[in-house]
Amino acid sequence: MLIRSRRAHDIATAEITPESTYLRRREILATALTGVATLAFGGARDARGATTPKPPELGPIIESPYSASEEPTSYDSVTQYNNFYEFGTAKEDPAVQAASFQPKPWSVLLKGRLKKPGSVPLETFLEGHALEERIYRFRCVETWSMVVPWVGIPLGDILKRFEPDEDAKFVEFRTLYDPERMPGQKRQTLEWPYREGLRMDEAMHPLTILAVGLYGRELPNQNGAPLRLIVPWKYGFKSIKSITEIRLRTRAPQTTWSEMAPNEYGFFANVNPEVDHPRWSQKRERRLGDFLRRPTSKFNGYADEVASLYAGMDLSKDY
Amino acid sequence: MSRTRWIGLGAWSLGLAPGLLLLIRLLGDQLGANPVEELTHESGRWALRLLLASLAVTPLRQQLGLAWLAPLRRTLGLLGFGYAALHLAVYAVLDQGLAWEFVLEDLSERPYIAAGFMSFVLLLPLAITSTRGWIRRLGRRWTRLHQLVYAAATAAVVHFVWLVKADLREPLAYASVLTALLAFRVLRAARKKLSVGTASA
Ligand code: HEM
Numbered sequence: 001m002l003i004r005s006r007r008a009h010d011i012a013t014a015e016i017t018p019e020s021t022y023l024r025r026r027e028i029l030a031t032a033l034t035g036v037a038t039l040a041f042g043g044a045r046d047a048r049g050a051t052t053p054k055p056p057e058l059g060p061i062i063e064s065p066y067s068a069s070e071e072p073t074s075y076d077s078v079t080q081y082n083n084f085y086e087f088g089t090a091k092e093d094p095a096v097q098a099a100s101f102q103p104k105p106w107s108v109l110l111k112g113r114l115k116k117p118g119s120v121p122l123e124t125f126l127e128g129h130a131l132e133e134r135i136y137r138f139r140c141v142e143t144w145s146m147v148v149p150w151v152g153i154p155l156g157d158i159l160k161r162f163e164p165d166e167d168a169k170f171v172e173f174r175t176l177y178d179p180e181r182m183p184g185q186k187r188q189t190l191e192w193p194y195r196e197g198l199r200m201d202e203a204m205h206p207l208t209i210l211a212v213g214l215y216g217r218e219l220p221n222q223n224g225a226p227l228r229l230i231v232p233w234k235y236g237f238k239s240i241k242s243i244t245e246i247r248l249r250t251r252a253p254q255t256t257w258s259e260m261a262p263n264e265y266g267f268f269a270n271v272n273p274e275v276d277h278p279r280w281s282q283k284r285e286r287r288l289g290d291f292l293r294r295p296t297s298k299f300n301g302y303a304d305e306v307a308s309l310y311a312g313m314d315l316s317k318d319y
Numbered sequence: 320m321s322r323t324r325w326i327g328l329g330a331w332s333l334g335l336a337p338g339l340l341l342l343i344r345l346l347g348d349q350l351g352a353n354p355v356e357e358l359t360h361e362s363g364r365w366a367l368r369l370l371l372a373s374l375a376v377t378p379l380r381q382q383l384g385l386a387w388l389a390p391l392r393r394t395l396g397l398l399g400f401g402y403a404a405l406h407l408a409v410y411a412v413l414d415q416g417l418a419w420e421f422v423l424e425d426l427s428e429r430p431y432i433a434a435g436f437m438s439f440v441l442l443l444p445l446a447i448t449s450t451r452g453w454i455r456r457l458g459r460r461w462t463r464l465h466q467l468v469y470a471a472a473t474a475a476v477v478h479f480v481w482l483v484k485a486d487l488r489e490p491l492a493y494a495s496v497l498t499a500l501l502a503f504r505v506l507r508a509a510r511k512k513l514s515v516g517t518a519s520a
Contacts, residue, residue, distance in 0.1 A: 081352035089486035092351065142484070144353055189485050260485065279429055279481065281421065288352050292416045 052099045055218035055225075058131060061151055066207055067135035068301075073146035075215050077288045082222045083140065084241060085189050086175065086182035093184075094222035101181055103225040103242070112172075112248040115163035122226055126212065128161075129153040133216070134209055136232035138239075139271045139300045143293075145285045150230050151213030156204035164200070164248050171203045172196075172253035173229060174245035182242075190256050196240035197253035197267065198231065201309055207232055207302060210243075233302040235269045266319040270310070271300035275319050323387060330391050334398035337365045338405065355413045362406035363435075367475050369399030370442075371496050374472060378503045393449055396468065400446040403439055403475075431481035438474035441467050469504075472497055 054075075072078075080095045087097035106122040131151050139145040159171070177193035179185040185192045202208060211230045212219060219225040224241025231238050237257050247253075257265035264278050273283045273296040284293035299306050310318075341361055344350050350357040373395035380388040415422050425432040445465055447453070454461050476497050479490040 077352035085485065091353070144356070276428075279431060281424060281429075284421070286353065286355065286414075291355065291413065293414075 052095070052220075055213075055220055057217050058151055058213045061131045061133050061216060064132045064134050067133065067149075068137055068147060070135070070137065070147045072135060072149045072215075073288050078146060078148055078214060079220045079222060081144075081146075081288060083142075083236065084184075084222055084224065086184045086192075086194070086242070087222060088184050089189060095220075097183055098221035098225075101221040101225070103219075103221060106226050106244075108227065108243065109245045110162050110247075111245070113165045113168035113250060114159075114248045115165060116161070125158065125227075126153065129157060131212070132209070134211075134230070134232075136207075136230060137300050137302075138230075138232065138236055139285060139296065141235040141237055141265070141269070141277060141282075143280065143282065143285050143296075144288060145296075146288045149215055150209065150211040151216065152209035152211035152230060154206055155208045155210050155229070156206065158210060159203065159246075159248075167250045168248035169200050170249045170252050171198050171200065172245075172247040172249055173198075173240045173243050174247075175240055176242045176244045190260060193244075194240060194256045195253060196229065196238055196255050198229075198238075199252075199309075202231065202306075205306060205309070207305055233271060233299040233306045235271055237265065238269050268310075268315070268318050270306075270315065270319075271296065272298055272315055272319070274298070275316050323390060326387060327390055327394055330394045331398070334369060334395065337361065338402065355409065358409045359406065359414060362402050362409055363479075366399050366402035366406055367472070367479065367493055369395050369402060370468070370472050370475065371493065371500065373399055374468065374497075374500045378500065381507075397446060397449060400442050403442055407439055431478050434474050434478040434481060438471045438478060441471035441474065445471070469501060 081091045082094040083091065084094040084098070087094035087101075104122075107119050108122065108125050109119045111117045131153065133149055133151055135147060135149045137145060138148050155171075173196045175192075175194040176182065177185065179192075198208070209230050211224070211228050212226060214220070214223060219228065224239075224243075227243050228241040229239045229243065252267055255265075255267060257269075258267055271282075276282050282296060285296045286293050297303070341350075341358060345354065345358070348354075373392050376388050376392040376395065380386065411417060411422060415425075426436055427433075445468055448457060448461065448464060457464060476490065476494045479493060480487065483490055
């Protein structure tokens, strides 16, 4: 497979390189060649299916009434088609670039408006909670979707242990910032570290979980090991990966994508076929594994559970 | 077989190879988790690459004095158009499932789709008039008409820049190639004018 994905670029360079020595004198053409070389090498897509061994299985997992009854997307698609810019911007990059990432040991820093702040080792952070399987629809803002059997714990249950105070109105999350371990952070594609946030009622909602696994196993690195957020009624970019910091705040935090393009990505980012992305339609989506698109449901099909959180709000303004 | 014939054959084979590879990958279910997206992206990129390659033929020919390069311009241009047509077909049939209300909405409301469409519409008459007969019939107007290829390439690059979410490296690489090719033409035209001016003085 490695060989296959290099093919095209080889042809392009082979045609051009022999002339390069002569052309160096011609400044304009030299610039063109630099561009061609960037296309050939810089734009090269990494090999798909660099199959890393599956992570270890997780201990006892209980089923949940919140699980969807839909057929989960294949393990391969879930783990080889990822948006995780910390490990490259092409969909197949994270599976390759995160292969050697070491998520352990890991700790989570809790701070802000809570009575028990501090840095907590991951094991302690999760201690005493039962692991639940949550089969959720997952809808990306780019109009693809999947169904993932996550394994996790309701975020609200965990937060309560650390005793948020009355002024805690929002939760801010941050991804690890470590360019040596997350090579994508060496370039300023986004403002690192990745930051996301929820309103307190969204964070405490029983559908919102912190996931530590999928398909009964620990989270693969490319899916946000060892700890990520899952908010199934929001576009995928809200579900921040590899969380190292959780901060309770009185005011809404800045979030990475809404900071980068405020007219395209809002704080709420609820899945909504009635509000298009400025550059593309959100009315339909392609479920990975399907050929044709299907209609997108408001709140990703979780309207019964969550629509009341947004009663009275104009979702075309608070997108 | 003459050298020109060999070069033509080589160009056609090389140009068709990416399409053949796509077909093989499609049949072998090797296009990844989102095959329609992969087909769209690969066809779009090859359309743009071949278009730019076609535009590079004349500067290379002039600078290197390699007259035999000339026929490649048409071959590469037609190949580029072929991938653009495939790209459009993949979009309309596989991506949109021929749901015209969505296609029309895309065309009217999404600037990046409109730019891609514009590029295709500009390429269409060029592909049609690429035959010897048309070249003869149109005479000097043919050259004028075929300068539209720069507009088509520009629209395609704009299309690419507009559809990217955050990582602009790739579309900007294509943009810099196009800029260099355009600059070459402009400078050459300017120099010509200048030398004509001095000669008559
Ligand atoms: C009616 C005409 C066209 C339509 C409807 C169209 C549509 C599209 C769509 C839907 C995408 C994918 C966007 C995404 O993934 O977010 C795309 C990508 C692209 N298109 Fe087009 N396109 C058209 C014409 C063209 C033409 C004429 C060219 C080149 C000459 C072109 C070059 C590209 C390139 C380079 C990409 C990006 C591929 C990548 O991301 O790897 N398109 N186009």
